[in-house]
Amino acid sequence: MEHSVLTVAMVYLAAAVVAVPLARALGLGAVLGYLLAGIAIGPWGMGLISNVETILHFSEFGVVLLLFVIGLELEPQRLWSLRRSIFGWGAAQVGGVTAVLCVAAWLAGISWQVALIAALGLSLSSTAIALTTMQERNLLPTPAGQAGFSILLFQDIAAIPMIALVPVLGAADAHADAGAGGALKAAGVIVGLLVVGHYLVRPVLRVIARTHMREIFTAFALLLVISVSLLMSWVGMSMALGAFLAGVLLADSEYRHALETDLEPFKGLLLGLFFIAVGMSVDFGVFLAQPWRILGLALGFLVLKTGVMYLLARAFGMAGRQRTLFAFLLSQGGEFAFVVFGAAATARAFSEETASILVLVVALSMMATPLLLIFYDRVLEPRWNGQRKKRKSDPIEANEGHVIIAGFGRFGQIVGRLLHANQVPLTMLDHDPDHIDTLRDFGFKVFYGDATRIDLLTAAGAEKARALVIAIDGIEDSLKLAEAVRREFPQLPILARARNITHYYELMDLGVTVVERETFESALMMGRRVLEQLGFGAYLSRQAAMRFREHNLKTVLEVYPYYKDREQYVSQARRANEELHAMFERDFVAIKRDREDEDA
């Protein structure tokens, strides 16, 4: 059956929109929801979609984008510092799981070539499932998350020689066409990527940012990822690995958060598409032919892989409570297994039937992951938690939270520099690229972006920030931002600069408790200097200014309940003049009274 692109898109979106919220509501998690949606619309469900492979291929971009975004969060130095973890953990995992599975299969009477290929393929885990889950649960900073991430990264690298190795074990004499020329090409592309990424991409991003056209910025971000991925696949390397490298290259750039924000929705949808495609690829024909054998294989595979992972975690000294979660997270077979088995079938290393059985086992194991995690959350975790509560909880480390400054113009700069001088970690957001360049020259971390966008704030780590300073120029933007932050991050304290008194009151309406009128203190200082100039004497001038300041702050709060009425008056010029007159009168009387009071 032929489908137009739009019809297919409609079916996918409808399936996702129905299945995912349903799965969430049932507490099954989004990944399982997508998988079920895929089964429902696939050849063995309602049969709405047929060309599964094309879609699986296309949706790989979800994984690619996921790795790009993860790359963005890893600066090169941090990646370098992870190298031991990547090769240590990665080699141990791939080697350990492969060995155990291979021996088990060989003992079951399968030829060693088939056993080895199957074991190699099955040792790889699903980057999409494991990383998405770790991100959802904010596990990446934990030891289990770090280990998991290192392993997944290693697997992406290891998949390349595996795919090259499979034909060698096969019956067909398919020679790997890579050879020395291929390796040279790959090396060339990576070096090119490093150079271009460093010297070309950032200037281009800057030029595009300066046009202030968001959609072009987004388009360029997508273009960047897609072209890097295609380039990598052209030289026979993993697209995801290429995207990851591109992300790392841009990790310390000022556009990091903006890129992340723009690609996030694409990443999410394409990953969803990927899971749907996996769901569709489950061949129930093969399954129904020998259900018990396949279920047995899947179960045996899961038990062996989880067991090896658990033992590895123990050998590497991971904390007891994290071992199980870690083993569950990486227990499933991965996307690359499909590729490896496909290549093996093509090279006639094993039969089509073996390949489809193994693919089915991988798909089932992918579906099992969300269930294992539910089991962990509902059964294991509460039990351990119950035990832990009896112990005295560890003291929480002093917070390492940063302060976000939205708007780094003349006001935000002074705030930022004061905080910086006192070693307060800062994240600054500004939408003027020229500005950002200058500041970065001086070693400040400034990110490009429209601070009023809540998703950008999320990417900038608003969740873990200690405070937000709103120092943007536009009154409307300032209020919009304050309102959105109150709604999305109610626990984040907001300190805002007010352009004028009405702005001040409007911020107070939004529950912003710390508001500074941007010109008040400096004008006060100026008044004090005038008094000095008039011969008041430095100390007396200071006292006069401070007295006025105290009185003014009090009055401003007293008038607050009526400001909306007042605003209406002030809109008329004559009334405004009267208001000013009244203010002068009030100041004079109050200051006089204060002074008399103090003297007697």
Added chain:
Amino acid sequence: MMSTHRALMVFADPALHRSRISRRVGDAVRSLPGVQVQDLYELYPDFFIDARNERSLLKQSDLLIFGFQLAWYSMPSLLKEWVDVVFKPEWAEGAGPLRGKSCWVAVACNSMEADYRPGGRHGRPLTDYLAPLEQAARACGMHWIEPHVYYGADRADAQAIDAHAAELRELMAAHIARLPAPQAIEGGGHGA
């Protein structure tokens, strides 16, 4: 608006963030009913004191307590500013509003008692250094209660500090209990 406190503790520590004692004492005292604690460095970091407010708090109290750690044989500078601004002679002296109230000092210092002796490191007893405060209180017609001194503040461990805070709290409660009944001060009407 009407607070019902009977004691006002004027509390000054410019380095609360590294003080081992002041915070605990402040917290312990604050939890006593009938005590208002004015943390000067928190309220007036710019050294501009709201004299009107401080005086109205003083008028409501029967016991004034100064709580501080010795700074170069005297009180911290903001506390001195407080005394200068609030105790304007024409307001406070003689038959002024402070007459008949009590005044007590709770002071901590780093040296040991032995240092505050003739021939010791600091030459004279610590209470000698409190003489200006004592005389100011007497000049305003206040009843001077024997000061409480805590020696060796910088070598006290957490346990000692807790004990000290609890002791101060008890002493303060006892002083409050010994105060004359409120009406005895308010009433009278000596005429002008």
